[in-house]
Amino acid sequence: MKTLVWVEHDGQSVKDATYAAITAAGKLGEVELLVAGQGVDGVAQTAAQIAGVAKVLVADDAAYAHNLAENVAPLVVELMGSHDAFVAAATTTGKNIAPRVAALLDVMQISEILSVEGPDSFTRPIYAGNAIATVKTSDAKLVLTVRGTAFDKAEATGGSAAVEAVTSTGDKGVSKFVGAEIAASERPELTSAKIIVSGGRALGSEEQFHALIDPLADKLNAAVGASRAAVDAGYAPNDYQVGQTGKIVAPEVYIAVGISGAIQHLAGMKDSKVIVAINKDEDAPIFQVADVGLVGDLFTVVPELTAKL
Numbered sequence: 362m363k364t365l366v367w368v369e370h371d372g373q374s375v376k377d378a379t380y381a382a383i384t385a386a387g388k389l390g391e392v393e394l395l396v397a398g399q400g401v402d403g404v405a406q407t408a409a410q411i412a413g414v415a416k417v418l419v420a421d422d423a424a425y426a427h428n429l430a431e432n433v434a435p436l437v438v439e440l441m442g443s444h445d446a447f448v449a450a451a452t453t454t455g456k457n458i459a460p461r462v463a464a465l466l467d468v469m470q471i472s473e474i475l476s477v478e479g480p481d482s483f484t485r486p487i488y489a490g491n492a493i494a495t496v497k498t499s500d501a502k503l504v505l506t507v508r509g510t511a512f513d514k515a516e517a518t519g520g521s522a523a524v525e526a527v528t529s530t531g532d533k534g535v536s537k538f539v540g541a542e543i544a545a546s547e548r549p550e551l552t553s554a555k556i557i558v559s560g561g562r563a564l565g566s567e568e569q570f571h572a573l574i575d576p577l578a579d580k581l582n583a584a585v586g587a588s589r590a591a592v593d594a595g596y597a598p599n600d601y602q603v604g605q606t607g608k609i610v611a612p613e614v615y616i617a618v619g620i621s622g623a624i625q626h627l628a629g630m631k632d633s634k635v636i637v638a639i640n641k642d643e644d645a646p647i648f649q650v651a652d653v654g655l656v657g658d659l660f661t662v663v664p665e666l667t668a669k670l
């Protein structure tokens with residue numbers, strides 16, 4: 362089986378989640394990568410060095426400069442004439458492109474796969490991760506998104522794939538890039554951080570969220586996350602949200618501060634290696650998944666913990 366993996370990049374480096382998608386694709390057979398963008402020679406060279414990759418297809422055109430799904434999907438569909446499967450990481454952008462590809466190919470998408478059970482069988486979470494379904498498809502072409510935390514990352518070096526230019530399918534003219542407001546942060550990125558400190562509704566305000574969570578995160582060189590309640594209340598930006606409708610993370614250590622542990626939150630972090638919970642209610646559901654629990658008032662224990670580190 363020949364698989365086409367969409368490479369997510371920022372014009373310079375390949376995003377972590379793509380490496381996991383490549384591992385998943387490798388379980389299906391031969392792996393080719395698609396690098397679409399403008400001025401992406403460097404990214405194509407980086408991609409060519411990834412272990413296990415047979416070929417890197419490069420579509421260099423202004424139409425792909427901002428990953429507009431309306432332009433990228435028709436390009437993928439064109440290339441699917443010579444591929445059996447399309448694989449993208451289940452990131453915001455991957456989840457924007459893959460369904461369009463599936464619709465244009467008139468096949469189903471199999472979302473957020475956790476494992477490859479065979480050439481047509483995959484496992485994926487359902488009911489916010491409370492059950493795992495095994496899905497078997499009879500579609501001629503596969504369209505898959507991959508949960509990044511479920512697969513090891515492919516080695517960044519060791520490969521020497523051929524790089525080949527492909528013809529652009531151009532600007533479809535149905536969407537246009539207006540602007541991007543990207544939050545600049547010195548902290549590690551949420552989905553690739555080794556340690557995450559997350560705050561919940563209990564923080565009470567944006568000021569208190571930053572006054573308590575940020576210093577603890579800085580001491581640990583951790584990323585900052587938040588529950589949806591904290592995000593909805595405006596204590597933390599939207600891209601901090603961890604959970605079913607936020608980011609799926611699996612760091613070495615996840616510290617949940619003033620988070621109750623609703624299933625929708627657990628769906629995004631329960632695969633973390635060590636879970637630490639700080640909550641004043643000893644019956645809070647978060648303690649059922651926590652490896653280390655601290656029952657206490659966060660306004661006392663968090664500053665104490667930060668000072669001791």
Ligand SMILES: Cc1cc2nc3c(=O)[nH]c(=O)nc-3n(C[C@H](O)[C@H](O)[C@H](O)COP(=O)(O)OP(=O)(O)OC[C@H]3O[C@@H](n4cnc5c(N)ncnc54)[C@H](O)[C@@H]3O)c2cc1C
Nearest residue numbers: 561562563588589590604605606607619620621625641659
């Ligand atoms: C379709 C759907 C999707 C959703 N997606 C997500 C998602 O992606 N992510 C997500 O997080 N949620 C999601 N939710 C919301 C989820 O159901 C919960 O409402 C939310 O996670 C609760 O956030 P919280 O734990 O911060 O707040 P709460 O549930 O209010 O918990 C606050 C906790 O803080 C504790 N506490 C209070 N004061 C203190 C103190 N002084 N010291 C220590 N502890 C204290 C309390 O004991 C309590 O356990 C979703 C819901 C739905 C319906």
